[in-house]
Amino acid sequence: MLLKQKIESLLFISTKPLTEKDLEKMTGTGVDGIEKALSELMERYNQDESGLRILENKKVKQKEYQMTTSPEVRPAVEKFVKEEVTGELTRASLETLTIIAYRGPVTRPEMEQIRGVNCSQILRNLLIKGLVEMEEKNKEPYYSISVDFLKYLGVSNIQELPDYDKLHQHESLEEFLEKQE
Numbered sequence: 001m002l003l004k005q006k007i008e009s010l011l012f013i014s015t016k017p018l019t020e021k022d023l024e025k026m027t028g029t030g031v032d033g034i035e036k037a038l039s040e041l042m043e044r045y046n047q048d049e050s051g052l053r054i055l056e057n058k059k060v061k062q063k064e065y066q067m068t069t070s071p072e073v074r075p076a077v078e079k080f081v082k083e084e085v086t087g088e089l090t091r092a093s094l095e096t097l098t099i100i101a102y103r104g105p106v107t108r109p110e111m112e113q114i115r116g117v118n119c120s121q122i123l124r125n126l127l128i129k130g131l132v133e134m135e136e137k138n139k140e141p142y143y144s145i146s147v148d149f150l151k152y153l154g155v156s157n158i159q160e161l162p163d164y165d166k167l168h169q170h171e172s173l174e175e176f177l178e179k180q181e
Contacts, residue, residue, distance in 0.1 A: 004037040017064035105142035
């Protein structure tokens, strides 16, 4: 029973499809258990009365799974997402933007170490709003502020932020991040 709950939670929080290998690695369970749990979850969610679905993409080498909303609730979800994207920035979004502005370019794990919570959804929203940009270095995504962010704040460059030089390379934060690794 716990395996099914783990998989359900992982599919719920993941921003990208997960393979059976991903799920095996994250749960420490063999492929047979993963397949059985996925089958039961798909039977539960892929019903007309459910607002969620678990999609299965059968690729050549491996299957991928992702939890999504059902097509029937699309208008409500689109309305919500539109309000999220065009609405004001939340406290969590502002905290994440501050970290990116003063520490960037920064990886998601580094941000999550500093904030202590998952930043996937916030980063997604900030990317959609155009306030941050993602660049891949050594196969790892790094986030930095965008020109739109500078326009949003009304500054010409990042060094105009209050105490930027002092906070960009703050020793206490460097020590904290090193301890976390």
